[in-house]
Amino acid sequence: MTRNAPAGLPDRIQHYIDGQFVNSIDGDTFDVLNPSTNEVYIQAASGKQADIDLAVSAAKRAFDDGPWRMMLPRQRSRILHKIADLVESQDKRLAELETWDTGLPVTQALGQAQRAAENFRFFADLIVAQSDDTYKVPGRQVNYVNRKPKGVAGLITPWNTPFMLESWKLAPALAAGNTVVLKPAEFTPLSASLWAETFRDAGVPDGVFNLVNGFGETAGDALVKHPDVPLISFTGESRTGQVIFGNAAPFLKGLSMELGGKSPAVVFADADLGAALDATVFGVFSLNGERCTAGSRILVERSVYDEFVEQYAERAKNIIVGDPGDAATEVGALVHPEHYDKVMSYIELGKGEARLVAGGGRPDGFPVGNYVAPTVFVDVKPDASIFQKEIFGPVVAITPFDSDAEALALANGVEYGLAAYIWTNDLRRAHNFAQDVEAGMVWLNSNNVRDLRTPFGGVKASGLGHEGGYRSIDFYTDSQAVHISLNDAHSPRFGRGPDAATSFKTQK
Numbered sequence: 001m002t003r004n005a006p007a008g009l010p011d012r013i014q015h016y017i018d019g020q021f022v023n024s025i026d027g028d029t030f031d032v033l034n035p036s037t038n039e040v041y042i043q044a045a046s047g048k049q050a051d052i053d054l055a056v057s058a059a060k061r062a063f064d065d066g067p068w069r070m071m072l073p074r075q076r077s078r079i080l081h082k083i084a085d086l087v088e089s090q091d092k093r094l095a096e097l098e099t100w101d102t103g104l105p106v107t108q109a110l111g112q113a114q115r116a117a118e119n120f121r122f123f124a125d126l127i128v129a130q131s132d133d134t135y136k137v138p139g140r141q142v143n144y145v146n147r148k149p150k151g152v153a154g155l156i157t158p159w160n161t162p163f164m165l166e167s168w169k170l171a172p173a174l175a176a177g178n179t180v181v182l183k184p185a186e187f188t189p190l191s192a193s194l195w196a197e198t199f200r201d202a203g204v205p206d207g208v209f210n211l212v213n214g215f216g217e218t219a220g221d222a223l224v225k226h227p228d229v230p231l232i233s234f235t236g237e238s239r240t241g242q243v244i245f246g247n248a249a250p251f252l253k254g255l256s257m258e259l260g261g262k263s264p265a266v267v268f269a270d271a272d273l274g275a276a277l278d279a280t281v282f283g284v285f286s287l288n289g290e291r292c293t294a295g296s297r298i299l300v301e302r303s304v305y306d307e308f309v310e311q312y313a314e315r316a317k318n319i320i321v322g323d324p325g326d327a328a329t330e331v332g333a334l335v336h337p338e339h340y341d342k343v344m345s346y347i348e349l350g351k352g353e354a355r356l357v358a359g360g361g362r363p364d365g366f367p368v369g370n371y372v373a374p375t376v377f378v379d380v381k382p383d384a385s386i387f388q389k390e391i392f393g394p395v396v397a398i399t400p401f402d403s404d405a406e407a408l409a410l411a412n413g414v415e416y417g418l419a420a421y422i423w424t425n426d427l428r429r430a431h432n433f434a435q436d437v438e439a440g441m442v443w444l445n446s447n448n449v450r451d452l453r454t455p456f457g458g459v460k461a462s463g464l465g466h467e468g469g470y471r472s473i474d475f476y477t478d479s480q481a482v483h484i485s486l487n488d489a490h491s492p493r494f495g496r497g498p499d500a501a502t503s504f505k506t507q508k
Contacts, residue, residue, distance in 0.1 A: 005034070005041050006096050013044035013189050015051055015213060016196035018058035019206030025050045030215070032189060035103030035333035036324060036369040044189045047214030052181070052222035055210040059152040059179040060228050062207030069149050069177035073127045080124035080175060082202035087117040087167075094191060098163055099324045101190040103333035103370060106325050108287055109161075116167035122452045123175040123472070130473060142484045147477040149177030150254065154229040156220050156244075157192075158236045159185035159335050160290040160392075166192055169233045172472035174208065181210045181229065183220050185236075187336045189213045216240060224248055231255070231475070235292075238390075238416075238461045245464070256465040256475050258292065258457055260390040261418030263439065264411040265295030269303045271423035272445070277308065279447035280396075281315045283421065285374050288331055289394035290339075292462075293419040293441070293448050297380075297387060298398045299410050305400040309357065309378050312398065316358040316374040321366070331394055333370045340370035343393035346386055350377045353384040354397065382413050390416065404429065412438045418458035419448070440466065 012029065014021040022045075029043040045051075063069055068076070087094065095110035102109070135143040153173040157166045162184055173180050184192035192211060199209045212219050216236075224232055224247045231254035234244055238259040248255055265283060267276045283295040300308045324332030334340045347360055359375030372394055380387050380397040387397050401407040411420060420439035424430050434442040440458035443449070450456070457466035467475055 006093075006100055009042060009190075010193070013042060013193050013213060015045050015047055015055070016193070016209070016211040017051070017055045018062075018210065019200070021196065024048065024214075025054070030186060032101070032187075033336060034100060035335055038337050038369060041100075042190070044186075044213045047183070047212035047219035047222075049218070049222040051212050051214070052183075052219055052226060055181045055212050056152055056223075056226050056228050058207040059181050059210050062205060063149070063151050063179040066179075066205050066207060068174075068179060068205055068208045071177070073130070073175075076175060076177065077124040077128045079203050080120045080127075080171065083198055083204075084117040084120040084124065086198045086201055087113065087120065090194075091117070094163055094194065096325075097194070098161075098188075098191050099332070101188045102159065102162065102335050103324050104161070104287060104290075105329040105332045107327055107329075109324075112161045112164040116164045119164070119167040119452070120171045123171040126172075126469070126473065127175040130470070140486055142486065144482050144484075146480040146482050147176070147473070148480055150230050150476060150478055151178060152229045153178045153180045153476060154223045154226070154232045155180055155182045156216070156223065156232065156234045156236065157182065157184050159187040160292075161287060162188045163191040163194070165235055166195065168467070169235075170195070170209070172467070173233070173476050174204070176473055176476040178476055179208045179210075181212060181223060183212055183214065183216075183223050186213065186215050187339075220244075221247065224253075225251070227251060229253070233467070233475070234258075241464070254475065256457075256467055257463050258467070259418075259461060259463045260392075260416055261292045261294070261458065261462050262297060262388070262390050262414045262416040263293055263295050263419040263421070264297045264299055264437075265421040266407050266411055266423065266433065266437075267298065267300045267304070267308060268407075268422075268424035268426070268429070269301040270425045272425070273304060273308060273311075275445070276423040277311055277315065279421065279423075281312065281319075283447050284396045285316070285319055285331055285394050288334055289374075290335060290392055292392075294392075295419070295421045296391065296396055297410075297414075298396060299401050299407050300398060301407070302400045302402050309398055312396075313357040313376050313378075316376045316396075319374045321363045321371060321373060331372075331374055334372060334393060335370070337370060339392070340372065343372055343391055343395065346389065346391045346393075347372075347375055347395060350375075350380075350384070350386040350395070350397075353386055354378060354380040359394070382410055388414055404433070408433065408436055412436075415461040416458070417460035418462035419443070421447070 094113035098109040322329035354377040359373035363373040455466035456468035
């Protein structure tokens with residue numbers, strides 16, 4: 001399949017440092033592929049240590065000497081709202097570029113662009129509405145908490161829904177008064193380049209936002225290890241998170257890491273099976289299955305298992321796989337041939353571990369590109385690779401259970417703990433199960449509907465720390481306690497003799 005590239009693409013994707021688009025210092029570039037064809041359509045500047053040094057230096061100057069951190073919250077809020085306005089005004093263009101760059105279906109990419117604008121609006125409002133704690137000891141002391149931006153925030157973002165996930169980090173980091181260096185994923189650098197002009201047009205001062213493209217092993221590693229970057233927010237694979245954790249440790253950096261997932265969707269016999277079917281099909285196959293919170297393990301009570309499996313397989317077979325730019329497409333092309341090969345390797349493993357009832361390979365009519373038919377494995381044992389490992393593609397494992405205790409053991413029986421979805425009309429069971437399941441986020445009788453006020457993050461191998469709402473402001477600021485005495489200080493009088501040393505009497 002040959003598609004025409006979007007009009008108006010730059011000759012090369014560049015870095016953005018201190019208000020200027022620039023090439024890498026050494027001139028190095030890397031190829032960027034279109035997922036539908038795996039043809040190179042553009043090159044991007046490949047950042048290294050020297051480029052990160054320039055970007056961090058610009059960000060530090062802007063933080064230390066520029067106006068951004070000293071602005072009143074309302075001033076920063078107005079600029080963030082302008083950013084949201086600009087993102088909304090070009091949402092169709094953003095969706096076009098995101099679809100071309102990632103292989104996501106265009107209708108879903110449009111929704112992600114609109115969510116990016118909403119992220120900026122949310123934190124623009126939050127930073128104005130925020131109140132800090134004050135504690136009073138009547139007649140003696142007043143204590144209050146002073147929030148201060150930390151400095152240069154290093155933001156490392158993934159290739160799935162990149163523009164939206166970049167906004168998730170950029171909005172709170174900037175709202176809190178920090179400056180930033182963004183290192184987007186090397187597979188999908190195109191939409192990130194739009195932030196630069198958007199911020200410039202909204203009135204963000206030079207140096208506040210900086211962007212360096214490149215690989216994790218070079219640009220990302222240099223950002224994590226840079227001594228002038230006190231905090232790193234990372235979204236990506238658990239294995240990469242472990243490396244970042246080790247590299248950041250000598251500097252005692254603040255870390256927020258949203259990592260992998262293998263989330264369970266637990267369907268009890270008393271659930272609304274139609275609603276559960278809609279949600280679990282969408283939860284696995286939307287965004288091409290490339291989503292950290294996908295309910296990719298579906299656990300179904302045995303009395304309704306056969307019925308559920310039959311309907312689920314039929315739905316999966318009818319999902320429309322197609323050109324990501326076609327509004328009718330429900331599953332597009334996976335992001336990159338490396339990832340396609342990984343997903344296909346798990347599908348081949350699954351064929352020896354479980355029963356395949358839908359998909360299982362490349363769909364008909366797509367001889368090129370990273371297309372995978374929606375794939376459903378059933379009767380999956382809990383020790384199977386496709387049950388235990390994050391595949392991050394349009395692949396689901398369905399497993400039966402006979403009791404609440406077995407369902408909980410299956411749900412918790414993996415190294416991950418990001419999300420969980422519970423389907424039951426038994427209110428007591430729903431709340432008890434939610435309490436006991438090892439997951440940072442739980443949805444009861446719902447698909448993944450996010451409330452931006454709530455914490456986002458996981459447990460176990462799924463992450464470290466939480467962002468979202470005030471948790472994001474907590475992460476991107478230092479909380480300083482200020483104590484004010486309201487009367488004479490009553491201090492032990494060391495050096496005034498044995499009686500005076502422990503006396504708290506007021507001096508005469």
